[in-house]
Amino acid sequence: MTLILETPDRTRNSKRALSSPDNEHDSEHKCAYQSIMESPLSSQSFEPTISLxxxxxxxxxxxxxxxxxxxxxxxxxxxxxxxxxxxxxxxxxxxxxxxxxxxxxxxxxxxxxxxxxxLNAKEQYFRLNLVRISGIKENRDENTDDLVLVLSRKNGSNLTLPELDRTHRVG
Structure with a gap:
């Protein structure tokens, strides 16, 4: 069997023309190939069998x-x-x-x-002119600033009102 392979005519531009067989030889080869593939030999396995x-x-x-x-x-x-x-x-x-x-x-x-x-030092500094009064009988409508000034005069210290920032009773 002699195989003759021919290339398609390149002058035709369609894909269909390029993919289809150009002559009878191509059709014959196609049929021969199909018959070989469908032969009983092609379905047989040639792998060796091993038993262990x-x-x-x-x-x-x-x-x-x-x-x-x-x-x-x-x-x-x-x-x-x-x-x-x-x-x-x-x-x-x-x-x-x-x-x-x-x-x-x-x-x-x-x-x-x-x-x-x-902060504690600053707080102590701000309390420097703060007088707290305790142990003296409380009178209704008393002014603690006046009470402190009277007490300071009796003790011999000459406090003045601008020297006092705040006066109040404890308790």
């Missing part, structure tokens, strides 16, 4: 399990090592941040303590 004993199958299975176990163990170790490395890196960052925050917290506590001391 249960013992051989078990040995192959054990070998595969052992091989994959080693590979899986290696993969698991690599994953665990990678995760641990990343966790250690993050832990170091967190420790550094914690150290910075602890230092900053200590500084802020010291500043707060200093500010509380200064």
């Amino acid at each position: 004993s249960e013992e051989a199958i078990q040995k192959i299975s054990d070998t595969l399990v052992a091989t994959y176990r080693v590979h899986i163990k290696t993969i698991a170790e690599n994953v665990v090592t990678s995760v641990i490395f990343k966790l250690i890196s993050k832990l170091k960052l967190i420790k550094n941040e914690n150290t910075k925050l602890c230092s900053e917290n200590s500084e802020l506590k010291a500043k707060l303590n200093l500010l509380e001391i200064k």
Whole structure:
């Protein structure tokens, strides 16, 4: 059988003309190819058949399990090592941040303590001219400023009203 291959006529522009057979030889080859593909030989399998004993199958299975176990163990170790490395890196960052925050917290506590001391001193300064009266009988409609001025004269101190910021009774 001689195969004659001819190229389609390129002068025709349609796809249909280029894809269809140009002559009788192409049609004959097509029919011959189909008959070969449909022959009884094409449906037969040429793969060899292997029969194994249960013992051989078990040995192959054990070998595969052992091989994959080693590979899986290696993969698991690599994953665990990678995760641990990343966790250690993050832990170091967190420790550094914690150290910075602890230092900053200590500084802020010291500043707060200093500010509380200064505030107390300021409050004491503002109370410098504040007089509280206790242990003296209270009269209705009394003026505590006048009472303090009378008491100061009796004690020998010469307080004046502008020196007093506020006077009131305790209790």
